[in-house]
Every structure is written in structure tokens, then in C-alpha cells.
Amino acid sequence: MKNLLVKYYFSPGLYDKIRLVDLDIFIDFSYKLDIRWYKKYQKNDVFDEDYAKTKRMETIIEDILPRDISDTLMTLVSFNDFKLQSFYPELTEEQKKQYTPLDVRYENYEFYINGNKFWVNVSPYIFKKEFLKSEQEVLFLKFHESISLWIDEFHEMLIEKE
Numbered sequence: 001m002k003n004l005l006v007k008y009y010f011s012p013g014l015y016d017k018i019r020l021v022d023l024d025i026f027i028d029f030s031y032k033l034d035i036r037w038y039k040k041y042q043k044n045d046v047f048d049e050d051y052a053k054t055k056r057m058e059t060i061i062e063d064i065l066p067r068d069i070s071d072t073l074m075t076l077v078s079f080n081d082f083k084l085q086s087f088y089p090e091l092t093e094e095q096k097k098q099y100t101p102l103d104v105r106y107e108n109y110e111f112y113i114n115g116n117k118f119w120v121n122v123s124p125y126i127f128k129k130e131f132l133k134s135e136q137e138v139l140f141l142k143f144h145e146s147i148s149l150w151i152d153e154f155h156e157m158l159i160e161k162e
Helices: 051-055 066-077 094-095 136-160
Strands: 004-011 021-027 030-038 058-063 106-111 116-121
Touching: 030 066, 058 136, 066 094, 066 136, 094 116
Parallel strands: none
Antiparallel strands: 004 021, 004 106, 021 030, 030 058, 106 116
16 A cells, blocks of 8 residues: 555535545655546436436546646655644634534645644635745645646546546
8 A cells, every 4th residue: 555645635515616526645646536526517407316326427547646746745745844734824722613614615635744644724714825924834835726726627627528
């Protein structure tokens, strides 16, 4: 079994692109991308109890990360004192327990570095990129934006191909 370096998870909530994304990136910069998505609606589609089942798709890809993403990730994890906060801005214990709206977009990264696990919640209702200040945090933001764009492009290609 390969050693996991980064795990990314995306769930759309009610108001985003209808897809679930699980991305595992391994220490050799290979990846396994699992996208669960829906085919486009067609004019002659019949809405019955099987409609969702016939439109639901799953695509699993295993390959090597694009070079620009792997280069950014390599630089990011090479910091001697790798440290990212879980929340930007940092939340108090009381704020973490407060009400969170249901069915909102959820995005999360887990980094596995030197036997330690770091996770960062990048869900838009909580994540504020203006709080990322250090060189490492800015590099993380670049990595996150690259991953998001790459997955968006891949998802669009899947939809158009169907």
C-alpha cells in the first residue's frame, strides 16, 4: 500500500456543483481521484424513481499529478516546521461548537507529514483566505486553488463527454 501524503474531500451542499470528490495523493505524487457526479439533463429525460440512478456516475482515475501541482506540493511539504491551522481564521472552542448551517459546501484537506496529521477546513462559510499570511500558508492557498481548478476542468470534461 502506498503512503498517503494528502487527502482532499469535497461535498457540494445544496447550492454547488453536484459532485462528490475524494482525492488521495501519495508520496510519489501519484493520485487516486474518485468523482461521483451526474450526467447532464436532456430535454427528453423522464423523471421517475430511477431517474437519479440512471444519471449518477462514478469515475475513478489513478495517475501522476500534473507537474505544476506536484511542484507546488513538493515545496509546500518541504518546510522543516510544516504547520497549517485547521481553521482560517482560527476559531475558539466555543465558536467550533456553534451552529453550522446544514447542507453547505464542505472542503477539507488532510496532510500526513513526518508521522503527523494536519487538516485544514477550506469550506467557504468558514475559510477566509485573507488570514493566510506566512509563506507556507500562501503556498497552501496556491496549491488549493490549483487542485480546485484541475478538478473543475476534469469534471467539466466528464460532463461534456457524456
